[in-house]
Amino acid sequence: MKARLKKWTGDYGLFLLVIIALISIWECVVSQGMIPAFILPAPSAIWGSFVENRQLLLEVHLPATLKEVLIGFGIAVISGLLLGVGMHFFRALEKVLYPFLVISQTVPLIAISPIFIMWFGYSIWSKIAVTILTAFFPIVVSTYDGLKSGGKEYRELLLTMGANRWTIFQKIQVPLALPAIFSGLKLSVVYCVVGATIGEWLGASVGLGYFSRRMSGNLQADAVFAAIFLLSLLGILLFLLIGLLEKQLLKNKIRS
Structure with missing residues (x-):
């Protein structure tokens, strides 16, 4: 236990110190009036807004966004792996599909999201469609490139032993x-949070993106930053979850 704590401190201790220093400077700068609070609220004000709206954020908007992220990510993973x-x-x-995949990433999400709203209305599926479009590309490319690269010597060895392609x-x-696949998955799950937020910004009645848009319209910057904090935390936790799954799976592969 002590060894793990020491390793964790060595890996992330400096990062935590920098974060604490930045938050302290941020709080000091805003409290001294160097930056107006309506432009950049102090961390204490953001925390106060989070506590004030915690029930609405944690019980209503966060579950809605998480649902969109998980459904979109699940569909993107299955279809992306199969296509790769x-x-x-x-x-x-x-040769046929790769150019279309690249083209799909050149279209700005802010421009194509209204089309999804026209197709699916203001239902959850318009947000999921944006999420899938955002998350699909890194999974397909990482799967295809990962399968394509490396292992030439092992492949030739198995061919000489009579192995088939499967x-x-x-x-x-x-x-x-x-x-490579897990690298794509980690990128993808973070993009899912971005895609769901954009979809909620353009047309939704619930979700963290909708909440932040409504609060920005009311000029409540502290509430907007509270929603942004939750979105960032959601992305970090999902990223860490995929990383933990990767570590466990690769460890089992090595053992077997």
Whole structure:
């Protein structure tokens, strides 16, 4: 336990000190009137707004945003992995779909979100559609690139032993591609939070994005920052969860 604590302190102690210093400077600058509170509220004011609105934020808006993120991420993971594997196995599919994948990322989300609202209305699916579009690309690309790169020597060895393509895929390419795939998943889950927030900004009646838009319209900067803090915390926790899953899965792969 002491060794773990020492390691954690060595890894993140400096980061925590910097964060504490920045928050202290921030609080001091705002309290001294160097920056108007309606532009940048003090951390104490943000915390006060969070405490005041905690029931609304934690019981109403956060669950709505989390639901959109998880559904969108789940659909993006399944479809992204399947498409990445399909592009790996079928060269024609890769040549046809890869340009479309790149094009899909050149369209600004702020421009395409109203189209999803026209298609799906103000239901949850318009926000999920934005989330999927945001999260889909890194999963497909990381899966395809991870399967495509590395393992050439192992592949040739298994071919000389009479292995078929499926065996090579299962025994060599998938294990070697896992780090790349998980990198894509970690990026994707953070993008999901961004996509859900943008969807809520443009058309929603609930969610942290909707709450922050309504509070900004009322010029309540402290409440806006409280919602932003929750969104950031949500993204960090989901990122850490995927990282923990990656660590556990790769550890099991090494043992086996």
